[in-house]
Amino acid sequence: MYQSQTVIGQTVASKDPALDQCVWPEQGLDAIPDWVYTSQAVYDREMERIFQGDTWNYVALECEIPNAGDYKRSYVGAIPVVVARAEDGTVSVFENRCAHRGAEFCRSSQGNAKEFVCPYHQWSYTLKGDLQGVPFKRGVNKEGGMPRDFRNEDHGLRKLNVTALNGVIFASYSDKVEPIEEYLTPEILEDFKVVFPGKKLKLLGYYRNELPCNWKMYHENLKDPYHATLLHSFLVVFGLLVAGNKSMMFADSKHGRHGIMGSAKKDEIYASVSEETKKEMRSFSDELRLRDERFLDFVKEFNSPWSVTMTTIWPNLVVQREMNTLGVRQIIPNGPNSMIMQWTMFGYEDDTEEMLRHRLRQGNLMGPSGFLGLEDNEAMRFVQEGVRRSSTDVNIIKLDTGTIGTSNTLISEAAIRAMYQYYRGVMEL
Amino acid sequence: MKTDYSFQPARINATRAQQLRAEVEAFHNEYCAVLDTNNVELWPNFFTEDGLYRITSRENADLGLLVGLVYAEGRNMMHDRAVAIGRTQMFAPRHTLHLVSNIRIVDEANGVIEAEANFLLVQTLIEGPSTVHLAGKYYDRFVREGDRLLLKERQVIHDTEILATDLVYPV
Secondary structure, three states: OOHHHHHOOOOOHHHOOOHHHOOOOOOHHHEEEOHHHHOHHHHHHHHHHHHOOOOOEEEEEHHHOOOOOEEEEEEEOOEEEEEEEOOOOOEEEEEOOOOOOOOOOOOOOEEEOOOEEOOOOOOEEOOOOOEEEOOOOOOEOOEOOOOOOOOHHHHOOOEOEEEEEOOEEEEEOOOOOOOHHHHHOHHHHHHHHHHOOOOOEEEEEEEEEEEOOOHHHHHHHOOOHHHHHHHOHHHHHOOOOOEOEOEEEEEOOOOOOOEEEEEOOOOOOOOOOOHHHHHHOOOOOOOOOOOOOHHHOOOOOOOOOOOEEEEEEOOOEEEEEEOOEEEEEEEEEOOOOOEEEEEEEEEEOOOOHHHHHHHHHHHHHOOOOOOOHHHHHHHHHHHHHHHHHOOOOEEEOOOOOOOOOOEOOOOOOHHHHHHHHHHHHHHOO | OOOOOOOOOOOOOHHHHHHHHHHHHHHHHHHHHHHHOOOHHHHHHHEEEEEEEEEEEHHHHHOOOOOOOEEEEOHHHHHHHHHHHHHHOOOOOEEEEEEEEEEEEEEEEOOEEEEEEEEEEEEEEOOOOEEEEEEEEEEEEEEEEOOEEEEEEEEEEEOOOOEEOOOOOOO
16 A cells, blocks of 8 residues: 555665764754654664653543443554553553563454453453463473463563543653653643543544654644645635734743644634735635535634644644644654554534534544645655655755744744754754 | 444345446446546535535444544535645645445335445556555445436445545545
8 A cells, every 4th residue: 555655665875874974964953954854763762762751652532441441552652552441440551562472462443351362372461461361371281381480470561651631641651751731831731621621522533544754744744834824725725724814833931842833713714815915825716715614613612712723742642623623643653754643533522413513524624634634644745755865955944043932923933943952952963 | 324334135126226236337437437537526416415425434434433534514515625626735646546346235215225335446646556545335325316316425434444645535
């Protein structure tokens, strides 16, 4: 299915340097070198220092595993894990790798179980990941079997630290990562609680797609408000979102790693656009109008000045609130040149039937076939192909130069600079 | 909206089923001809005014989850999508080829023909190989308008668990 990548699958050696050859360009934060997207060595260090470092990784929503014994497959970075709820109601996250011979024992995307049994030699584990049974542990007829000093307690599954906040479950390999509320920083926490106020979520379904681009590009795209009114011609052509709408690009002030891109929809569906702005937006059209405007209705259900927020929570979570279509996107890195996006769409348990239908209709904006989602996917593929195969090797991010972090204008790359300032510190690059 | 995709034994006699199968096959051929020649704006014409169209994964279907990659209530909403794709959206140019087979007529009652068919969607990008982009099943409800069949409901349930980049055109 992914032969198109295999065809262009050669990354030239200069784009796949060893770490000691990775030297950041002189322009500092006004430039991003191609090797951050293409080097295997850089990718490997990211897995170790970021995804297995002092971070909280999104793994599941509580509404996916409401009952004792419920489980689902998930990922921390690129590592497959299982998220399971035990009889006492607690949630555990452990690697999907049998402690015996390494088999990925959990094969169903989700389900309900009393225990996990590896199909290869039937080692069995509790819902908390503890080893409970080894067949023929004492051998047969007093021959064979495990050595006397073999203790089940020493051979459980690799477990991660787990935390949950208002229905959202995170896992970490780190013992010293700060509590989740602190990790998010005050403004991101406040925004998080708009979508996740603690009321029960209703699962609406999943999308999953592979993006042939580096995982960081997805963060950058949501820290790049410049593209929104240029790339997303659907919004522009129909006059639904135009440069000049009230908006913000926020970067957390502690690290600059999380961000919120927000905009406020005007009350009228179609925007009026000044002659001057029109000239800058080559795809704008005064003529095109929707035949069915229902899917753009905005039901004001949140106490927030923004009708749209896209929140990036480092390193693997995007919270989407596009008017009334809600979702979380889990970034699963898949080598330097690929990532998998797992989308989980939801509403609230107290939604009316009409609100549910409205969320489903509005879902057309997002996802791998969404009027907006589709274009981001395409653009990021173009970038990865470009950075892999060209002789030049630097990206220019000079919009609003000198600002790092939150910016007052959308024509800015200040939030991308903030992310790379933080990244370079963690990565020592 | 249909939410049960389990196997249903055909509730129609073999002669009538054969007759309808030929008609439904002709419908699929025209439908695919429009999509495979990039005439996406003609696509809504295959549906009734209040027709329902959804694309979703087998995983969602089996779990009873209602979300759609594409979810359109009515021909107007399909028209808006077709115009959005045909005239406004940015994506790499591509050819698509639909192969439809294993047409089953499941039932004919109260003027509604219930049918299923398997499909393969082959996609070719510029300078690219042809790849199986999506594999799955149509779950259709046809009604008659004059001498032609129209879709009252089409649900595209794909087995493909992971999409390569995105899905641009309707299926």
